[in-house]
């Protein structure tokens with residue numbers, strides 16, 4: 001018999017969602033244990049003994065964890081189901097029987113590295129601000145930002161009335177009247193990169209995420225994915241050398 005575990009931990013481990021999100025799911029009375037709705041936090045269950053349902057669907061103990069890095073193309077929504085019927089990121093996954101969900105989101109018009117997993121604990125670790133996981137983006141912006149503007153992105157600019165945390169910015173090249181810039185941030189506010197460049201007066205024309213930590217896209221092309229190893233996962237958390245090379 002397995003040991004009792006907290007309900008939200010069991011749900012996260014079973015791949016329902018991140019632990020935080022599972023707490024919200026419990027709070028919103030969507031979970032039943034042996035037929036009774038549970039909304040209080042802290043309840044423990046014994047996997048395999050009690051019957052746990054979310055939205056009327058039985059949740060079984062942890063599936064094998066899978067970790068996938070997808071090159072999300074532009075025009076796909078970062079979700080596992082879209083009520084508006086737009087193309088979704090999971091449509092690329094073939095022969096993946098586990099129920100994986102995206103770690104964070106990329107805008108509809110953003111492309112690049114998107115991690116998908118059924119490991120709720122890892123999702124939480126990557127998204128939790130205290131872990132400061134770096135994300136690196138390649139950004140095409142309108143015009144030619146001046147050095148002081150780029151420097152202000154590094155020290156922090158005001159976005160939604162709050163200064164952004166220190167970032168690393170690298171000017172790559174001038175493309176006609178526009179600029180290709182690499183930026184590494186560890187916050188994950190909504191539309192953050194676009195808002196940061198908007199704040200210095202250089203709107204984003206296109207945006208691509210190159211890496212989580214030191215885990216880069218490698219040879220992936222839009223719509224392709226690869227399964228990750230434990231070593232790959234470790235790269236996500238290795239913040240020592242910031243990702244600088246193009247597509248490596």
Ligand code: URA
Nearest residue numbers: 107110191192193194
């Ligand atoms: N920042 C943005 O503005 N958009 C994204 O999709 C990701 C980061």
